[in-house]
Every structure is written in structure tokens, then in C-alpha cells.
Amino acid sequence: MGLSDVGSLRSLAHKCGIATEYWGYSGNHVQVSVQTLLAVLSSLGYSINSDEELYAAHLRVDQAPWKKVLPSCRVHRQGRIDFVAVHVPNGTSVWVEVALEEGGSRTLQQIDRWVPPRDIEGKMVGEASFELPADLPLGWHRLVAHLEEGVFTAPLAVAPSALPTLSKRSWGLTAQLYSVTGKHSWAFGDANDLTNLAAIGAQQGADFFLINPVHASSPAAPIAPSPYLPVSRQFVSPLYINVETIPEYAWLTDAERAQIEALKKQAGYDPDGLIDRDRVWEAKRKALAIVFRAHREPSRQIAYERFVQRSGSALDSFAQWCVLVEKYGLLKLAPRSSDTIAEQLSGLEERIEFHRWLQWIVFDQLQQAQNRAKDAGMEIGIMHDLAVGVHPFAADRWFDPEVFAEHMCVGAPADMYNQLGQNWSQPPWRPDKLEERAYEPLRKMIAGVCSLGGAVRIDHIMGLFRLWWIPDSAASPAEGTYVRYDHDAMVGILLLEAYRAGAVVVGEDLGTVEPWVRDYLAECGILGTSVLWFDVDDAGVPFPPSGKRANQLASVHTHDMAPTAGYLNEVQVDLAESLGLLEVTPQEAREDAKMKREAMLRTLQEQGYLDPAERTDEQRVIEAMNCYICSGSAQLVCVSLADALGERRLQNQPGTDQEYPNWRIPLGDGSGKPVSVEQIWDSARFRSLANAVEHSINQ
Numbered sequence: 001m002g003l004s005d006v007g008s009l010r011s012l013a014h015k016c017g018i019a020t021e022y023w024g025y026s027g028n029h030v031q032v033s034v035q036t037l038l039a040v041l042s043s044l045g046y047s048i049n050s051d052e053e054l055y056a057a058h059l060r061v062d063q064a065p066w067k068k069v070l071p072s073c074r075v076h077r078q079g080r081i082d083f084v085a086v087h088v089p090n091g092t093s094v095w096v097e098v099a100l101e102e103g104g105s106r107t108l109q110q111i112d113r114w115v116p117p118r119d120i121e122g123k124m125v126g127e128a129s130f131e132l133p134a135d136l137p138l139g140w141h142r143l144v145a146h147l148e149e150g151v152f153t154a155p156l157a158v159a160p161s162a163l164p165t166l167s168k169r170s171w172g173l174t175a176q177l178y179s180v181t182g183k184h185s186w187a188f189g190d191a192n193d194l195t196n197l198a199a200i201g202a203q204q205g206a207d208f209f210l211i212n213p214v215h216a217s218s219p220a221a222p223i224a225p226s227p228y229l230p231v232s233r234q235f236v237s238p239l240y241i242n243v244e245t246i247p248e249y250a251w252l253t254d255a256e257r258a259q260i261e262a263l264k265k266q267a268g269y270d271p272d273g274l275i276d277r278d279r280v281w282e283a284k285r286k287a288l289a290i291v292f293r294a295h296r297e298p299s300r301q302i303a304y305e306r307f308v309q310r311s312g313s314a315l316d317s318f319a320q321w322c323v324l325v326e327k328y329g330l331l332k333l334a335p336r337s338s339d340t341i342a343e344q345l346s347g348l349e350e351r352i353e354f355h356r357w358l359q360w361i362v363f364d365q366l367q368q369a370q371n372r373a374k375d376a377g378m379e380i381g382i383m384h385d386l387a388v389g390v391h392p393f394a395a396d397r398w399f400d401p402e403v404f405a406e407h408m409c410v411g412a413p414a415d416m417y418n419q420l421g422q423n424w425s426q427p428p429w430r431p432d433k434l435e436e437r438a439y440e441p442l443r444k445m446i447a448g449v450c451s452l453g454g455a456v457r458i459d460h461i462m463g464l465f466r467l468w469w470i471p472d473s474a475a476s477p478a479e480g481t482y483v484r485y486d487h488d489a490m491v492g493i494l495l496l497e498a499y500r501a502g503a504v505v506v507g508e509d510l511g512t513v514e515p516w517v518r519d520y521l522a523e524c525g526i527l528g529t530s531v532l533w534f535d536v537d538d539a540g541v542p543f544p545p546s547g548k549r550a551n552q553l554a555s556v557h558t559h560d561m562a563p564t565a566g567y568l569n570e571v572q573v574d575l576a577e578s579l580g581l582l583e584v585t586p587q588e589a590r591e592d593a594k595m596k597r598e599a600m601l602r603t604l605q606e607q608g609y610l611d612p613a614e615r616t617d618e619q620r621v622i623e624a625m626n627c628y629i630c631s632g633s634a635q636l637v638c639v640s641l642a643d644a645l646g647e648r649r650l651q652n653q654p655g656t657d658q659e660y661p662n663w664r665i666p667l668g669d670g671s672g673k674p675v676s677v678e679q680i681w682d683s684a685r686f687r688s689l690a691n692a693v694e695h696s697i698n699q
Helices: 006-015 034-043 051-067 191-203 247-251 254-266 277-292 298-328 339-345 349-375 395-399 431-436 440-450 487-501 515-523 564-568 571-578 586-606 618-630 641-645 677-682 684-697
Strands: 021-023 029-031 074-077 082-089 094-099 105-107 118-120 123-132 139-147 150-159 170-175 208-211 232-236 381-386 408-412 422-426 455-458 466-471 481-484 504-507 528-531 552-555 636-640
Touching: 006 034, 006 051, 034 408, 034 466, 034 481, 051 082, 051 118, 074 082, 074 487, 082 094, 082 139, 150 487, 170 191, 170 641, 170 684, 191 208, 191 349, 191 381, 191 677, 208 455, 232 298, 232 349, 232 395, 232 440, 254 277, 277 349, 298 339, 298 349, 298 395, 349 381, 381 440, 440 455, 440 487, 487 504, 487 515, 504 528, 515 528, 564 571, 564 586, 564 618, 564 641, 571 586, 586 618, 618 636, 618 684, 636 641, 636 684, 641 677, 641 684
Parallel strands: 074 150, 170 208, 170 636, 208 381, 381 455, 455 504, 528 552, 552 636
Antiparallel strands: 021 029, 082 123, 094 105, 094 139, 118 123, 139 150, 408 422, 408 466, 466 481
């Protein structure tokens, strides 16, 4: 009684959105193994050990829509005419209306669309079709089906066809927020530093400031340095709180303030001059506990209570999770509903309340940073980055486990840089559970991040279309496969929540992207991404910016690359060689770097951005490269603060974990000396680059 019908297995996988084959980076055709398909199907709830179980799974998949009167959730795009299928006992009359979010209803017209009835477990079920008109208002509504047997409802999201186009071309700055500190921060860039950085940028004409993800990190040591491996994408790391600008700080006694000042002196860089999150949080957490106990005026208390009410049960669960991690460490906890958890939380209500309060404070401070960025003159304001996934023991997974696939991790297939593929150790969302839950986790995540700024950058936006799933049993990441998501629904919800927040959306679409995806995103008003060092031919010659798409955010490099000063001086080759990461000999790597550098300089000269005498002037070359990307039609141009200061060190060296201090390097100048927010304000080099870009983009 074994499994022998491999063809039928592949057919089932295809029905479930699991790729059974794909084209590798070298152009080779890859058939996904039976073992991988079985593992992924199992994670989606289809345990198959025999042909009989396989055929039963086919029947289950085929009949699933017919067993529900209405679909679990429907996402409709405004401006389009579509229909919704309603399943009822054959011959039964039915009428359908839309209960509108703002009140009132719209009756839907049944359309002439014949579908033969089907026998579902001995009962004949028919399908009736009702038109979804193009003029339904935006929002979260309810489909309501009226049958003789009763009334059935389902969520209906009506999303805009596209986000509004930007009113003008703009430029902005980007930095890893944690790496940029002012004189009032705790050796870790915070919301007050962000406020000042945005104002400094706005003064020079910048319309946005792109920062790293500020998602929640572990509330207890050791805190993972990577902002792209958070414990929650719905909540925020209180490391970004500025203690002294909390209004309640004003009501502290002199003794309490002295306590906080003493704690602040304990927060600093490690002996090597690197960012030490554990040390900073140990001191800041104690200081925040002092402020937490301070008097709260009625307006502040009411604002806090409203935040808790709006955040709902998710905030309660997150706060409970934080308390448990403080107590036991970041590990796999017992299910939230278990008696064990109730016992462990007993008597800890005040500590739970502290973590609720922390989220209120950090959300409030980041929202204030956005308000002040706009007040300073920025058109967009703060652009937040959204990570691909969460830590395997994340809070999001603990308080909402059903939406995550078990025994799976997200990563990337083999490519020319990682021939065994990549495993990012992040559990993926289940497409089927997302639909069943009306995409609530996605909706809350997007709404949350959009509430903090004027724009959001979606890291690896392909994750809304498909993700590379790797079974725990796989010998390497290359033994995974793609799993597809309902991108129309996922992108539709992104559009709806971003539209409601008035947020610009940028999709990081670098690397392997199916050709139609970029066109699809462009039609939705989602900007793509262009990186100058990547947009070159095989000889390293840059493609003309004038020939590139307008709907994109253009930059010289990314956070996973050396700053431009580093590239010009082959820092990336030095580092890769020292860490044994080169795929070629050091000589070949240096020859390649020199070829690309010379091709870049030659292009800048030929296009009139650089005089021959300036080839060795690092500052002028950096300015020329940034002005070059302004010469195209890109809607947004992003200038690295690291480039503006001459920083050479990488923030992150892909392919390393402990070998390099990823995400721990304070922003510095060309010598590696840390540069404060106040020094940036006074920096002639920063102002020179900003002025050059401002002039170029407005030509």
C-alpha cells in the first residue's frame, strides 16, 4: 500500500501551489524531488503515504470550495468587474448583498453563468454567480448570502486598482537607524535621532528617510543583531525609545533622574567599539521601568488606554510572550492556551503591563518622528523597511501558530553566489490559512508599519507571490521548492492598507524575479528598485538611467554592499578574502573589481559627471555617481548617509554569522571614527552631496 503514482502527486502539488519544477540559475531544468513535495504537502495538512491517501487528498482539494457557501475571503479591485461564486444545495434560491463597512448595503446582481452541479458527499450542490461591480467603495465589507437554510457571511476587501502616483520626483536619505547616535541617545540610534536626521535631511531638500526594519527584537539577551530576523513584524523594538523625551520623564524626582543618568553611562559600545544591544537594553530597560511608574496625566492615560484597546488581544499576547522570554529565554514555548503558560504568567500582570506600555511609547515616538519629518518639509517622511519573516521562536508564531507552516523554513534556491542555496531560518506563512483568516496577519502587519511613516519598503516583495520553502529534513536549501501565494489578494490588501494610510510602497525586486511581476507591480503603483552597481553589463558598464523605468527607487548600493567609498577602494574584496568567501582567486576578484570601477569612472566622464582630474577624488566620484542616477526618470532617488560621510565598512556581509560583526558597526567617516547626528548637521561633505543631488534631481 505504498505511494506509486508520482504523476498524480505532482498534480496535487500543483493544485496546492507547490512548484514541481523550476529553472535553475544556470538555465538548467530542475524536477523537485518526491521527498520535498511530500514534506511541503504535509506542512499544508496533506499527509500522504499511499495512493489511496493521495486520491483522497485530490478529492479534498477539489471539493473544498463547494463545501462553503461563500469563499473564506474575497479581495476585489475597484474599477474591475468580477464575480463571486456561491455554493448552495442544488435548486435552492439565494440572493447576495454587500454589507458596507461604513453602513448600508448593496445588492449584487446574479449573472448568467452556467456551472454544472456537483455531487458532494452524496448531496447535489449548485453554483450561482453574482457580479462584483466596479464601483464598490474601498474598505473591508461583508458578503452576505441569504438562503432558505440561513444567512452566511464572508469578508470582502475592496482595494484600489493602484496607489496614487507621486506628485514629483524626490530624493531622500537612508541609514541604519541603530548605527547613528546623537548626544542624547544611549549608544543606539533611537526615535529622537530619527527626528533630528529627518529634519537635517529636509533642510537640504530630502523628501524621505529610509531606515532599517524597527520590528521587535528579543526582550532578553542575547538580542539578535539582524533587524531582518525579528521576533514580531507587528510590534516594534523598544530599543528605539528615547528615554528622556517621554513626557512622564518631566515628573520624575531628582533622585530618579540621577538613577537614569547613572544607567545611561552603563549603556555604551562594546570594548571593540561595536554596537552592543544587550548592554544598551539592560540599562535602558531599567531606566524605562522607572519612567513606567511615574505619574501619568489624564490625557496621557486615556491615550494609553486607547492604544491598548486598538491593539486588541495581539498586544496582550505579545506582552505575555515578552515576560516569558525574560523569564526563560528565547526558546519554543508551550502553547499559549495551555495550563503551563497560565501558571508561568501568574503574578506577573505588572510586568505584562510594562511591555504593553513599552509598545505604546515606541509607537508614539516613531509616529512623532513622522509628524516632525513632515513638519520639517518632507513630502513623504519616514520610509520603513519590512522584513521577509520572523525568528523561528518568534512571538508572532507563538500567539498565532496556525498561520505558520510547521517543519519549514524560508530561503532562496541555489544561485551563482550561493550554490547550495540559502536558509533564512524563518517559518513561512501558510497560503491556505491566510485566506481562511481573511489575511488578518498581513493586514495588521501592513497597517502597523504604515502607521509609523509615510512609506514602506517591502524587502523581497516576491514573498507576496512565492517563497522558497525548505523542509527541515532537507540536506541543503537547494532541496526546497517554490510555494505560491494568492498574489492578487496579498497585493490587494497591501494596496488597501497603504492607500488608507496615504503611504508610498517600494518593492525590493532585485535578483530572480519573474518578468511579468515587475509589470504587475508597476500597474499597481508599487515602485521597484534599481541599484547602480547592479545595473551594469558584463563589462561593468552602467546602463543609461534614461532607459530605466520611472516607477522605481534608485540608489548607488544597498545595505548588503560596501558603501561607495569602500567599493572604490576594494574593501569588499579585502573582507571576502579575509573571510574565505571568494568564489574566485583574490587576483581574479581584484581584476573584476578594477574592471567595474574603471567602467563606472569612464561612463561618468563620458557623460560629463566627472572631470578626468577628479578620478582620484573619492568625494567627487561619489557625488558624480549619485547625480548620475538622478539623471534618469526614477521617481525616488535614495542617497546613503554612509556615502555622504565617506564610510567604507559594510553593515552586513552576506554569508556570515559570527565571522563578521554584522549590523553592529556605528556609522563612521572614512577612517571608521563614529559620526554623531550633530556632526552630520555640521558636515560640509554631507551638505555638498545633498546640494549636488538636490540640484540634479530638480534640473
